[in-house]
Amino acid sequence: MAKKSLLEARKLINKHEFKSRHDEINFFKKIKPHLNSKLIYYVKLFNIEGKRPRSSKKSQSKYLNGHIDKLQDYFNDNLEFYHYYRRNANSLDEQYFLRGNADIRLFPDCLLFFTDEQFSTSHDGTVATIIAYDMLIVHLKTEIDKLENNNGMEQAMNPFSQQSHLFWTAHKTDLIELIYALHSCGAVNSGTADIKEMAAAFERLYNIDLGNYYHTFVEIRSRKSNNTKFLDKLKTALLKRYEDSDE
Numbered sequence: 001m002a003k004k005s006l007l008e009a010r011k012l013i014n015k016h017e018f019k020s021r022h023d024e025i026n027f028f029k030k031i032k033p034h035l036n037s038k039l040i041y042y043v044k045l046f047n048i049e050g051k052r053p054r055s056s057k058k059s060q061s062k063y064l065n066g067h068i069d070k071l072q073d074y075f076n077d078n079l080e081f082y083h084y085y086r087r088n089a090n091s092l093d094e095q096y097f098l099r100g101n102a103d104i105r106l107f108p109d110c111l112l113f114f115t116d117e118q119f120s121t122s123h124d125g126t127v128a129t130i131i132a133y134d135m136l137i138v139h140l141k142t143e144i145d146k147l148e149n150n151n152g153m154e155q156a157m158n159p160f161s162q163q164s165h166l167f168w169t170a171h172k173t174d175l176i177e178l179i180y181a182l183h184s185c186g187a188v189n190s191g192t193a194d195i196k197e198m199a200a201a202f203e204r205l206y207n208i209d210l211g212n213y214y215h216t217f218v219e220i221r222s223r224k225s226n227n228t229k230f231l232d233k234l235k236t237a238l239l240k241r242y243e244d245s246d247e
Contacts, residue, residue, distance in 0.1 A: 002038035036128035096123040168206035174230035
């Protein structure tokens with residue numbers, strides 16, 4: 001699915017020009033890496049799990065920890081760019097995320113942009129790898145926890161295995177607006193989480209049935225006056241709390 005989406009995106013990019021440099025940067029800094037990260041994640045996970053020992057739990061944990069160390073080595077090897085990306089900096093975006101504008105002194109991680117200049121920049125592949133490796137580390141740590149914490153400990157690790165005592169008391173529409181906002185900005189699983197999975201998680205956490213949340217989202221989007229009503233309300237409330245804390 002990820003490979004198909006990338007191929008379709010490549011066709012569109014080859015047929016149409018970006019309206020602005022900002023749009024091009026946004027595509028290669030955010031959109032393409034999130035698609036590519038899924039492909040990297042599943043290919044890497046398949047290889048790791050395919051060679052995973054079937055012996056003792058201790059051997060499996062050692063094996064998985066070894067891969068976590070290798071994944072983290074990638075972050076260390078690309079530490080300067082890693083911090084740049086984590087800070088959500090943008091001062092070098094034109095060098096990192098515009099096609100044909102790469103500076104070899106910036107040491108790009110992926111040389112694909114030399115062979116596919118129309119659909120690659122010097123660092124969009126690096127962003128995709130960072131996102132994928134983040135997800136892999138989370139997955140591998142979860143697997144290690146399962147191996148090392150048996151006898152019912154998995155239940156304690158999973159907050160959704162027990163009935164939540166939290167209840168959503170604002171409007172259902174407000175929660176749906178919040179979920180779509182979190183999904184849109186890539187706040188969960190580096191933007192790769194499925195909206196259906198996120199909605200189900202919030203339903204369990206807040207003991208609520210969101211119903212046809214996609215239909216509700218369409219209604220929110222079509223509001224003529226304010227289609228970010230709840231998010232604006234959250235911002236106002238938080239700013240007021242800041243002010244009250246200063247008094």
